[in-house]
Amino acid sequence: MSARARRRRRGGPSSEPRERIGHEAPGVIRHGPPLSITCSCGRKTSVSFGTSWTCESCGRSWDTSRIPRSEYDQIRRVQIRFRALPVTLGLLVVTIAAFFTLTGNASGVVLLLPVALLSWFLMRPAHRRRYERAIAKRHNWTLRGEP
Numbered sequence: 001m002s003a004r005a006r007r008r009r010r011g012g013p014s015s016e017p018r019e020r021i022g023h024e025a026p027g028v029i030r031h032g033p034p035l036s037i038t039c040s041c042g043r044k045t046s047v048s049f050g051t052s053w054t055c056e057s058c059g060r061s062w063d064t065s066r067i068p069r070s071e072y073d074q075i076r077r078v079q080i081r082f083r084a085l086p087v088t089l090g091l092l093v094v095t096i097a098a099f100f101t102l103t104g105n106a107s108g109v110v111l112l113l114p115v116a117l118l119s120w121f122l123m124r125p126a127h128r129r130r131y132e133r134a135i136a137k138r139h140n141w142t143l144r145g146e147p
Contacts, residue, residue, distance in 0.1 A: 032076040037062050039145060060145030071139045078138065082131040089120065 034046035041058040049072050054061040093116040100108035 032072065033079055035064050035067070037064075037143070055145070062143055062145050064143070066143060067141050071141075075135065075138050078131075078134050082127070082134065085127065086120070089116075 032049055036046050038044045039055040043055050043057050047053045050065045052063045097109045
């Protein structure tokens with residue numbers, strides 16, 4: 001019996017939680033990137049759009065729902081566009097590898113995969129810089145904390 005089946009039988013969780021890669025927060029893909037808030041007392045935090053946060057040190061509250069939804073949606077669109085490129089390239093490589101496999105050209109797959117990985121790792125820093133520049137061009141909001 002597998003470990004998953006034993007947990008299910010004991011009443012434990014039926015599936016493992018999804019592993020987060022890097023600094024990814026839960027819900028980033030569906031709900032948009034988190035907003036960083038720096039209180040005047042120096043405390044920093046990240047919250048999702050539309051939520052309120054109260055500083056534990058000084059008691060000031062910050063309401064991110066005062067940010068215009070249209071401006072935040074622009075940032076979400078940029079984020080989704082830059083996430084789509086790696087997924088598209090991965091699907092393209094898988095499609096080409098399947099084509100090579102189905103036509104009986106296994107040596108093409110052996111050459112394709114290392115070339116694809118090498119090209120992505122060489123292209124990735126430029127892709128990340130372009131993403132950071134695109135996000136930096138967008139709005140920065142200055143919210144005032146309410147005592």
